[in-house]
Amino acid sequence: MSKNPVVAVCGATGAVGREMLKVLEQRDFPYSEIIPMASYRSAGKKVPFKGEELTVVELTENSFEGVDLALFSAGGSTSEKFAPIAAKSGCVVVDNSSAWRMNDECPLVVPEVNPHDLDWHKGIIANPNCSTIQMMVALKPIHDEAKIKRVVVSTYQAVSGTGQKAIEELENQVRRLMSGQPVVADVYPHQIAFNCLPQIDVFMDNGYTKEEMKMVNETVKIMGDPSIKVTATCVRVPVFYGHSESINIETEEKLSADDVRSLLSKAPGIIVEDYPEKKAYPMAINAAGEDATYVGRIREDETIANGINMWIVSDNIRKGAALNTVQIAETLIERDLVRVP
Amino acid sequence: MSKNPVVAVCGATGAVGREMLKVLEQRDFPYSEIIPMASYRSAGKKVPFKGEELTVVELTENSFEGVDLALFSAGGSTSEKFAPIAAKSGCVVVDNSSAWRMNDECPLVVPEVNPHDLDWHKGIIANPNCSTIQMMVALKPIHDEAKIKRVVVSTYQAVSGTGQKAIEELENQVRRLMSGQPVVADVYPHQIAFNCLPQIDVFMDNGYTKEEMKMVNETVKIMGDPSIKVTATCVRVPVFYGHSESINIETEEKLSADDVRSLLSKAPGIIVEDYPEKKAYPMAINAAGEDATYVGRIREDETIANGINMWIVSDNIRKGAALNTVQIAETLIERDLVRVP
Numbered sequence: 001m002s003k004n005p006v007v008a009v010c011g012a013t014g015a016v017g018r019e020m021l022k023v024l025e026q027r028d029f030p031y032s033e034i035i036p037m038a039s040y041r042s043a044g045k046k047v048p049f050k051g052e053e054l055t056v057v058e059l060t061e062n063s064f065e066g067v068d069l070a071l072f073s074a075g076g077s078t079s080e081k082f083a084p085i086a087a088k089s090g091c092v093v094v095d096n097s098s099a100w101r102m103n104d105e106c107p108l109v110v111p112e113v114n115p116h117d118l119d120w121h122k123g124i125i126a127n128p129n130c131s132t133i134q135m136m137v138a139l140k141p142i143h144d145e146a147k148i149k150r151v152v153v154s155t156y157q158a159v160s161g162t163g164q165k166a167i168e169e170l171e172n173q174v175r176r177l178m179s180g181q182p183v184v185a186d187v188y189p190h191q192i193a194f195n196c197l198p199q200i201d202v203f204m205d206n207g208y209t210k211e212e213m214k215m216v217n218e219t220v221k222i223m224g225d226p227s228i229k230v231t232a233t234c235v236r237v238p239v240f241y242g243h244s245e246s247i248n249i250e251t252e253e254k255l256s257a258d259d260v261r262s263l264l265s266k267a268p269g270i271i272v273e274d275y276p277e278k279k280a281y282p283m284a285i286n287a288a289g290e291d292a293t294y295v296g297r298i299r300e301d302e303t304i305a306n307g308i309n310m311w312i313v314s315d316n317i318r319k320g321a322a323l324n325t326v327q328i329a330e331t332l333i334e335r336d337l338v339r340v341p
Numbered sequence: 342m343s344k345n346p347v348v349a350v351c352g353a354t355g356a357v358g359r360e361m362l363k364v365l366e367q368r369d370f371p372y373s374e375i376i377p378m379a380s381y382r383s384a385g386k387k388v389p390f391k392g393e394e395l396t397v398v399e400l401t402e403n404s405f406e407g408v409d410l411a412l413f414s415a416g417g418s419t420s421e422k423f424a425p426i427a428a429k430s431g432c433v434v435v436d437n438s439s440a441w442r443m444n445d446e447c448p449l450v451v452p453e454v455n456p457h458d459l460d461w462h463k464g465i466i467a468n469p470n471c472s473t474i475q476m477m478v479a480l481k482p483i484h485d486e487a488k489i490k491r492v493v494v495s496t497y498q499a500v501s502g503t504g505q506k507a508i509e510e511l512e513n514q515v516r517r518l519m520s521g522q523p524v525v526a527d528v529y530p531h532q533i534a535f536n537c538l539p540q541i542d543v544f545m546d547n548g549y550t551k552e553e554m555k556m557v558n559e560t561v562k563i564m565g566d567p568s569i570k571v572t573a574t575c576v577r578v579p580v581f582y583g584h585s586e587s588i589n590i591e592t593e594e595k596l597s598a599d600d601v602r603s604l605l606s607k608a609p610g611i612i613v614e615d616y617p618e619k620k621a622y623p624m625a626i627n628a629a630g631e632d633a634t635y636v637g638r639i640r641e642d643e644t645i646a647n648g649i650n651m652w653i654v655s656d657n658i659r660k661g662a663a664l665n666t667v668q669i670a671e672t673l674i675e676r677d678l679v680r681v682p
Contacts (some may be wrong), residue, residue, distance in 0.1 A: 240535050244576075
């Protein structure tokens with residue numbers, strides 16, 4: 001590929017869309033044109049990009065003529081409708097919704113983990129769920145070395161994962177409680193301020209939430225290994241940015257805590273922050289705005305033969321969404337998988 | 342025992358001490374006199390009890406003459422010094438610090454779980470750690486029915502577990518952040534507002550925190566079964582009252598989620614709140630101020646033969662401290678284990 005692609009950012013006015021534009025700018029992504037798109041309600045709005053203002057155009061069935069690469073973060077139903085239209089017109093779609101993740105025709109990719117899956121794409125590539133991505137980055141080096149049999153994960157997820165309205169809801173609830181007023185819950189079914197909600201997304205028939213089953217099913221697809229068993233409890237906590245995860249792993253081969261620290265220190269996308277003597281460990285407030293997946297509290301679990309506990313934190317809007325999407329786009333270009341006429 | 346005991350509340354001006362007085366009042370605890378005690382700094386202060394005000398007396402080596410029962414919540418070093426003095430004078434001590442918990446001479450008791458251990462007391466009875474107590478209440482009926490082999494627990498612990506100053510720190514940090522000011526962390530090593538801290542208490546040589554090892558070791562002692570293996574990750578979250586716990590259990594015998602719901606519904610001290618269709622599950626803000634241990638999100642974990650996931654919430658200051666201490670005192674009286682001259 002010699003020419004740079006024309007890139008559409010669909011859902012450009014949302015929290016993740018805006019972050020995508022920021023990431024494209026920061027990483028000096030190669031493009032010949034950037035076209036922000038959104039629904040008719042947001043068309044005409046301006047979004048900042050490289051010191052200029054780009055005008056948002058309406059996303060329609062005819063939007064993708066001349067577009068080579070489209071980064072979608074416009075919700076599941078928009079992706080379901082427009083991603084196939086874009087793909088049909090020859091555009092490669094990287095989609096951040098859950099619409100295409102478990103579709104056999106669509107690779108589900110974390111570039112540090114399974115970039116090779118991009119090679120069989122048919123026009124639509126799915127970006128995994130935020131809580132899955134950071135877990136995959138941290139688990140892949142361990143799986144390669146010692147084969148992971150089972151993962152028990154409990155999450156501590158930030159409200160920004162739900163979107164801008166949830167950020168405002170937490171802020172408003174905190175303000176009201178601090179001035180002795182009753183709170184209103186609109187975005188979440190219950191008060192999130194100073195509370196933990198053991199429900200993310202809707203409940204399935206098996207008693208698990210959709211978010212929990214995403215972690216179970218997406219892990220198998222990304223790792224390309226149906227033998228990895230995951231059981232998850234997903235919890236929303238009153239944090240603005242940064243998902244934290246408490247993870248217990250059982251491996252086939254024995255790894256010491258030092259082995260894991262050493263493996264992860266060399267792995268792409270990971271910063272090991274594990275200095276108990278300095279009270280240094282990954283925290284949401286430090287991960288916010290950063291690209292890395294932070295891993296700490298690494299210790300052997302003596303209750304099983306080959307067990308490891310650890311604590312994984314990453315910015316759910318960056319690595320969990322916008323950054324991973326852009327990294328997929330970069331990897332597509334590197335592997336010459338985007339056709340630019 | 343025909344006469345009612347003289348009861349000392351040591352550490353009566355602290356968060357747990359004040360709650361103890363409230364619980365003694367609410368439960369109509371039998372007493373002939375209640376004597377609030379504290380360090381010389383708090384002596385002379387007034388504490389409310391049954392519509393009156395009691396004057397706090399200084400805790401000294403001579404404080405326990407004529408006292409039959411002493412409820413301690415005055416910190417580890419105070420307990421280490423004064424509990425043996427009280428016990429030597431014939432007073433029965435129920436201690437809420439960690440000082441005596443793992444001492445072989447001291448029963449460690451959750452009244453719903455191991456009341457019989459009170460029978461071998463030698464003057465000092467220990468109240469378990471807050472995060473252990475609520476887990477024990479929920480696990481005991483399952484252990485009796487199906488024998489628990491292994492528990493993987495991740496906690497979501499409220500700041501009130503650290504004390505009054507931590508409650509104020511969270512409140513102050515939130516106020517400062519909401520008005521755009523930088524925060525100050527005094528009680529905790531890092532900002533707790535809108536953050537998760539994967540550290541509770543100090544770190545041990547094995548990489549676990551003392552809080553995590555309390556959950557491991559106290560479980561074995563309370564259950565009286567060294568075969569129960571626990572691995573824990575303890576996390577402080579920006580919640581004022583109520584500890585939440587994500588628990589994964591492996592049992593010897595198979596239990597369905599319905600079996601567990603049915604077992605727990607009949608068990609003392611537990612309210613099963615598990616109605617996904619109504620988005621009803623245990624939450625810290627609902628458990629605050631209540632006596633029960635709430636259990637929900639009960640579901641089978643298909644990654645092992647006999648696995649169960651669940652979510653346990655209880656008020657860490659009540660069942661986790663003051664209430665359990667008073668329940669131990671009540672059980673001592675019921676079993677005629679307090680000598681009143």
